[in-house]
Amino acid sequence: MADYGHELAFGTFLTPQSADPHAAVALAVLSEEVGLDLVTFQDHPYQPAFLDTWTLLTWAAARTTRVHLAADVINLPLRPPAVLARSVASLDLLSGGRAELGLGAGAFWDAIEAMGGTRLTPGQAVDALSQAIDVIRGLWDTSERSPLRAGGEHHHVHGAKRGPAPAHDIGIWVGAYKPRMLRLVGRQADGWLPSLGRLQPGDLARGNEAIDAAAREAGRDPRAIRRLLNIGGRFTVVSEDGALVGPVQQWVDELVRLALEDGIGTFVLGTDDPHDLRTFAEQVVPAVRDQVAAARATAGTTEGGPRTDAALARRTEGIDYDAVPPGLDVVEPGDRRYGGLRSTYMRRGTPGIVLLPRDVDGVVAALGYARSQRGPLAVRSAGHGISGRSTNDGGVVLDVRGLARVDVVDETTRRVRIGAGATWGQVSAALAPRGWSVAAVDHGGVGVGGLATAGGIGLLARAHGLTIDQVVAAEVVLADGSVHQVDATHEPELFWGLRGAGGNLGIVTWVEMQAVELPDVVLATMVFDATETTGLIARWGRFVEESPREVSSLLHLSTGHRGRGPVAQTTTVWAGDDTQAAVAAFEPLLGAGPLLDHRAQVTPFAGVVGPVEEHQDGAAPPASRSGLLPRMSAIAAADLGTLLGSGVATMLQVRAVGGAVNDVAPDATAYAHRHQLFSVAAFGGLPDRAGLDTEWDRLAHPHMDGLYLAFETDPRPQRLLEAYPPRTLARLRALKRAVDPENVFDQNYPIDPRG
Incomplete structure (x- = not known):
């Protein structure tokens, strides 16, 4: 007996028939509506009576919101693994983490060869599948920055860029029957996905034994490999020949036995009959869940893979x-x-x-x-x-x-x-x-x-x-x-x-x-040649100071590279949809420097600050310095220009504050800086930390009055004193003593409660 403790899941195995192209999608939607967990489709790219399975998966994903989707199983000889990796990851990202990957080594080789695929021997097919898994996993692994080199004779990449990473931990389930394939499952796969109709009595036990032995030899816990099973049958009033030909209770008894004795954690029903699909989901599935849960509670079996x-x-x-x-x-x-x-x-x-x-x-x-x-x-x-x-x-x-x-x-x-x-x-x-x-x-x-x-x-x-x-x-x-x-x-x-x-x-x-x-707001983006950096900064600063408070602006300056001089970009927003007033307000900015590009539009604020998916890979660790500037004097603009030209700062960002920010009393919030007009941040690479600190302290710091900690990475303790004026800091220390006397939250410029 083998119960691996996997949380039970139930799904459908649907035929992607092309004669009625929406029928399979309707069954996928029905599968979700009746509470099933998984929808799978056959994949036979050489079969003209079938829809293309990958296209069908994407269509079904768009029509559903909860179920996971997979091919059962992907025909690897006709789907290059590097492209497949990106396709599956893309579907996973678009569907909110609902894509899984069933893989098959290939069958029907005459048809595969007719479609341009390469005929492989059984041994070659196993090797090719193993190499494909290495390629797919490697491309999904964006924690490594180096280009991927993986695979072998049949499937390989040489310096491919990694990504995108999937939205969730995608399972790779392999359809396998023969000993070499079963051993591959134990070494490399996340799941075993055979079909009950192709198995002989005892094959599940023998397959589990082979997979478990290979997993242990590879240093894996066999319970980490989910056991899935494609099943088929008929619901009848009385029992007939076959374990899954009979009334609901007969189905329940057999699936409970398969779960507890053969370790099946996912049952996938092959049917295109809506009535059978509903019967399975509404009558069989709940009873199987309840009986397996009760048996596991009695046996002390814990759910979840190790x-x-x-x-x-x-x-x-x-x-x-x-x-x-x-x-x-x-x-x-x-x-x-x-x-x-x-x-x-x-x-x-x-x-x-x-x-x-x-x-x-x-x-x-x-x-x-x-x-x-x-x-x-x-x-x-x-x-x-x-x-x-x-x-x-x-x-x-x-x-x-x-x-x-x-x-x-x-x-x-x-x-x-x-x-x-x-x-x-x-x-x-x-x-x-x-x-x-x-x-x-x-x-x-x-x-x-x-x-x-x-x-x-x-x-x-x-x-x-x-x-x-x-x-x-x-x-x-x-x-x-x-x-x-x-x-x-x-x-x-x-x-x-x-x-x-x-x-x-x-x-x-x-x-x-x-x-x-x-x-709506009016958004204007302008790009300037910033060769004459000082003048551009001064003119932008004057533009901000003289603008009505509906105008907020960001100035982004970067040093030149590859033979180009420094470039500046301004992002400016008019807080409203009065385009005439916005144009009149923005017009003086056009003279800030030689204009390289200019775009303007009326847009909801979501068009300015919309959803962004970022790769959290620590790819650009910067050193930064931050300060708050009461006004943009000619001397301050000159020194900021000199700082950018020094080479230790590769980028400057200057943000407009003032206006409504200055309306708030300094003691109304713990952010007490309410008279400054600009926030300045300078960025450099971590190797240049000392150089950036030296130049900032020499050039920019004398003009600053306070700083905004969100843009600061200098760890020296005096930064805290610049972020919080003395009365504010004393008040914060008293509050810290009351709510966090042990200084548990001590990683973000900590305020020591002891003073």
Whole structure:
């Protein structure tokens, strides 16, 4: 007997007939409607009576929202594995993590050869399948930056660029019957997918035995390999010949036996009959689930696949992996998802464990666990932050991306509750149909939790203030695990501190914001030759200072390369749809320098800050310096131009503040800098850290009055004193002593409660 403890799943195996092209899609939709987990289609590219299976899969994915989809199984000789890897990953990304990959070594070789495929011997076919799996897995592994070289005689890549990475850990299920193929499943695959009709009595047990032996020889736990089975039969009133020809109870008894004695975790029903499909889903499946669950409870069998020996070897010493609270989604260094979670957009990390809570109770449990472990604790919203402090080496990352809802709390007052794990691009897209916007950043990939607790300088800043100025309430988990909902009347001091120093005080799970009615804005993007850098900076600064507050602008300057001189780009927004007023306001900017490109449009704010999918691979770790500039004097512009020309800063970003930002009293939030007109950030490579610090301190720092920590990576303690004026810092220390006396949240420019 062999019960591998896999959570049961049930699906359908459908015929992709071309005579009625929408029939298979309708059955896929029905499979989802009746609660099944998986939809699969045959793949016979040489069969003109069938639709192309890959096209059908994409169409079915667009018509469904929940079920996973796969070919059963892909005909590998006619589908090159490198292209297949990108196709499957793309479908997985587009469908929200619902693609799986069934692979077959090939059959019907005359038909394959007729379609241009290469005839292989059985041994060659096994080798080709093994090489294909290596290619596919390698291209999905974007944690490695080097080009992929993998495969062998039949399938190979030589220096292929990796990616895209799938949205979830895609299973590779192999259809196998013969000993060499079964051993390949044990060594390389995630699942075994035979068809019951092709098996003889005892074949499942013998197949499991061969797979298990090969898995153990390869250092794998056999339970890591899911056992799937294509089944077929008929529902009849009385029993007939065949285990799956009979009444519902006969089906239930046989599937329970297959699950508990032969380890089948996924049953895939081959049928094109809607009645049989419904009967299977509504009568057979629930009974099988209940009986298997009861038998496992009696036997003490735990559900869920184990980690392999190779994965266990990558665990970090000092972290108790077995003590993770139940119900938390956990990713360890040996897991396939680790490569996409270990790093942030800017910094490469090697945390010992990543915790992914789905709600506030999960955050409480994750925080309690993290406090008991060795190493630093990083809290991550979306991982875009320049400092990279939302990852670490050897510690715990608490990632709140699962808390990403955007809900309207009050339609009349435009009050919106936003999960800390959402991105501002997602928020903007969610609010666009109502004609609402919130003052946020200039990039849609930035997370809500980090920005809504740090400040938030965006492309509506001069019209509507900082992001934190629109926050009217928040929920926060404090270091002791207590959950607090705060606003101006409920724990106002904590509410004050969260708006500007939230990363030091707790883990914010949601914020409520007062959206503004702003259906459309006018967006202008201009590109300039920045050879005369100083003059361009000065003219842009004067343009901002003289513009009405409806205008907010970002100046991005980069040094030249490959024979080109420095280039500047301005992104400027008029907070409204009055194109005549916008054109009049933007016109002076056209003279800032030699114009290389100019585009303007009326767009919802979601068109400025829309959803962005970022690869969190730490590909560009920068050194940065940050400062707040009271005004753009001629001397300040000259020194910023000299800094860019020095070579130690490869990029400068200058953002307009002022306007509504200056309307707020300095003591209204923990972000106290309310008189400056510009935020400046300079970036260089990490090897040039010392040079950047020296030149910034010499040239730019004398002009600055305070800094914005979100753009700062200099770890020296005086940066904290520049971010928070003395009275603000003293008030924050007192608050820190009250809510985090042990300094649990000590990774983001920590405010030591001891002073």
